[in-house]
Amino acid sequence: MATSLQSETRDSSPTRAAPTWVASLCWVIVLLDGFDLVVLGAVIPSLSTYEAWGLTTGTLTFISTLTLVGMTIGALTIGTLTDVIGRRRVLLFTVTAFSVLTLLCAVAPSPLLFGLFRFLAGFGLGGALPTALALVNEFSRKPGGGSASTMLMTGYHVGAVATAALAIVLIEPFGWRSMFVAGALPAVVLIPLMLRYLPESPSYLIGQGRHAEAEQIAKRHGIRPAQAHPHTAHHSVAEAANPVHALFSRPFLRNSIAIWVTSFMGLLLVYGLNTWLPTIMREAGYNLGASLTFLLILNAGAVVGLLISGSVANKIGPRTAAIIWFAGGAVFLALLSVKISFGIYILVFLAGCFVFSAQVLVYAFTSANHPPQIRATALGWSAGVGRLGAICGPVLGGVMLGAGYAVPWGFYAFALVGLLGAIAISSSRTIAELPPSAAPITRGREA
Incomplete structure (x- = not known):
């Protein structure tokens, strides 16, 4: 635990850089959600004429729905897991899982495996959005407002537009599989940056009773320590054990x-x-x-x-x-x-x-x-x-x-x-x- 804390707070002096890093890294994560929204629609015309698979409209619709189902399950389960094991770990897991599975889509040998990889990629990415929203709001200078959430979600639409433009450039010369390679590549840069610069949420740490760590991270990153919620201020860490029940x-x-x-x-x-x-x-x-x-x-x-x-x-x-x-x-x-x-x-x-x-x-x-x-x-x-x-x-x-x-x-x-x-x-x-x-x-x- 000490090693993890040191990696999150390596600099010894307070800085305002952490909220900027949190917002920037989470913005890119949400951009990947925008990529996933558009990528299947962008490659469907090529998939529908891909003779090796012979996909029907019904099969393509089923694969598209599978992705949304995966995102639904991911948001419900991984979002809950975030309150148990922490924001930082969950974001690292979801980005890694989504990127690996998206790369597997590029080399899928059959429609069955392609659909399975899309479902699992959706599952991983589904948990990233609520976690990123939680973390960005907790590092915002105005946590109770709406600007942190709305600014973060611009990444969603930028990702969608960028993916549509990327499809014009890549699909005709390199084929539909190149789009999924492109979707996995950001992880090569994003994951190392997250390991180096993404801190754990002081709010989460306080909820786990780790007040000293929370105070240290808040101080080093130039934000105010999280305040207790008026209805939970007098209750123990055990309250976080079953957040769904709450x-x-x-x-x-x-x-x-x-x-x-x-x-x-x-x-x-x-x-x-x-x-x-x-x-x-x-x-x-x-x-x-x-x-x-x-x-x-x-x-x-x-x-x-x-x-x-x-x-x-x-x-x-x-x-x-x-x-x-x-x-x-x-x-x-x-x-x-x-x-x-x-x-x-x-x-x-x-x-x-x-x-x-x-x-x-x-x-x-x-x-x-x-x-x-x-x-x-x-x-x-x-x-x-x-x-x-x-x-x-x-x-x-x-x-x-x-x-x-x-x-x-x-x-x-x-x-x-x-x-x-x-x-x-x-x-x-x-x-x-x-x-x-x-x-x-x-x-x-x-x-």
Whole structure:
């Protein structure tokens, strides 16, 4: 343990570099999530014509779904494990596992093994996002705000755009396998940097009763030591032994349900729109070039929305900001049903600003309203349940299109999802609103 601590805090003087290293390294980790979002879609045209495998559309759809299922399980299980063994170890494990398995995808000899490697890679990566969110917020200069979460998630969209551009450069001359080699290569640099510069979370250490280590890391890295949560300040380290139970216990159950429902709605919108918006816009009468431009504008709006929503959340709180952002997304999605010319680009941009940022604000609220002992578990379950929405989003769009109701009812259906998200998050409560008499998160002895 002493060796680990020394490797995390090798410099002897306080520095502000650690929060920068944490944010930068976690940003790259989330960028890998953006890579994984796009890479299969980028290689599917090549896979579908890969004669050695003879894949059908049904098989490709099954492989795509396997990745999301893996991410769901990973977020639920690895996110919980983070609160037991620490943020640093989990991030090192998830990045290593994802990179190795992505490289194995590049050399997979059969569709069966390719699908298995995609599932396992999704499992590893699924646990990385909630862990990175927890760590970045704990090293943020404003832990209760939303800017740390929203800035981190810009990496997701940068990764998606960069992967699409990479596909244009690599696939035609080098084949579809080259994309998975490219996805594994960042680990060659990223993992050594994580070993050298990524510290353990003082909040996690305090939750484990390792106060001296936490104080030392906080001092050396120029951040304030984590403060105890008002409902857990008088309870022992044993509270962290079953963080999942805590989410179903007072005073967190109400917030847990609200967050899960909201996350489901949020990722349903993100994946549903990214999958079907170009097709729905074509059904609405726009040409193919314009419909593809809409997807680009939607994601450009997402990046701008993330930057704005973080500042807003810092001022009014992530819960209030999330309500506004889900409601705004619902309004602009409904307005997309109106057939207009140039103004439609503005509506799509604004829809992207609100829809994509809304889910990230849920993560910010989750991080700010759970104590260190269960923070990553809460984020993991939020992301995990949300991934179920990610699976349902493309299904909803496909059903509406198949039934011939995509225009205008597809827009209204997605708008209703946004409204339900606003209602769900509005039923949650911030820490300040929780009753002082609420029961502790688990049964444990007084410290």
